[in-house]
Amino acid sequence: DGGITQSPKYLFRKEGQNVTLSCEQNLNHDAMYWYRQDPGQGLRLIYYSQIVNDFQKGDIAEGYSVSREKKESFPLTVTSAQKNPTAFYLCASKTKGPNTGELFFGEGSRLTVL
Amino acid sequence: RKEVEQDPGPFNVPEGATVAFNCTYSNSASQSFFWYRQDCRKEPKLLMSVYSSGNEDGRFTAQLNRASQYISLLIRDSKLSDSATYLCVVRVYNNNDMRFGAGTRLTVKP
Numbered sequence: 001d002g003g004i005t006q007s008p009k010y011l012f013r014k015e016g017q018n019v020t021l022s023c024e025q026n027l028n029h030d031a032m033y034w035y036r037q038d039p040g041q042g043l044r045l046i047y048y049s050q051i052v053n054d055f056q057k058g059d060i061a062e063g064y065s066v067s068r069e070k071k072e073s074f075p076l077t078v079t080s081a082q083k084n085p086t087a088f089y090l091c092a093s094k095t096k097g098p099n100t101g102e103l104f105f106g107e108g109s110r111l112t113v114l
Numbered sequence: 115r116k117e118v119e120q121d122p123g124p125f126n127v128p129e130g131a132t133v134a135f136n137c138t139y140s141n142s143a144s145q146s147f148f149w150y151r152q153d154c155r156k157e158p159k160l161l162m163s164v165y166s167s168g169n170e171d172g173r174f175t176a177q178l179n180r181a182s183q184y185i186s187l188l189i190r191d192s193k194l195s196d197s198a199t200y201l202c203v204v205r206v207y208n209n210n211d212m213r214f215g216a217g218t219r220l221t222v223k224p
Contacts, residue, residue: 005158031210050210056172090157103212105157
């Protein structure tokens with residue numbers, strides 16, 4: 001079955017530690033995205049990538065880093081510089097064409113910083 | 115001003131009611147528009163795309179008004195299962211930058 005897999009689903013970390021969230025897709029999609037969602041709020045774009053070895057900052061990139069070494073993979077690192085990292089993180093992908101809008105999401109990763 | 119803004123809600127309606135949500139976008143160069151549905155603690159899923167001429171899918175109707183820069187979603191004959199958060203999504207510029215509104219929470223009651 002094709003889809004997007006995020007891991008881990010739940011993650012607890014101590015303040016000051018970097019954490020990396022995994023996102024893998026086997027849909028052969030070119031574009032991949034990371035969003036953050038806080039309780040009762042919408043999705044805010046952290047980073048997105050349209051092609052391997054290239055990515056762009058979204059609205060809230062500070063304190064986060066990404067890489068896109070393979071088409072299938074777009075890991076997100078939440079660094080210690082992120083002031084308030086506790087949130088629900090969603091990875092998504094879509095095809096690259098201008099008229100294709102459907103984003104396919106993973107099930108999300110809930111990060112809690114203690 | 116946010117790029118994509120939605121009615122804050124929440125909307126609490128009885129079964130069978132008709133309910134409408136609006137969404138405004140700030141960038142006139144926005145290319146494509148969508149409505150997504152998100153259930154509690156789940157990932158968003160595409161409900162429908164919004165075409166220039168308007169489009170309908172069963173009980174759901176989406177409209178686009180480019181002049182006023184808003185899109186709308188109309189739900190007729192609301193069902194309990196329609197209870198969710200509805201997210202407006204805009205593809206910005208001529209690339210793959212997808213921006214979400216904050217969402218409108220709908221609760222349909224018996």
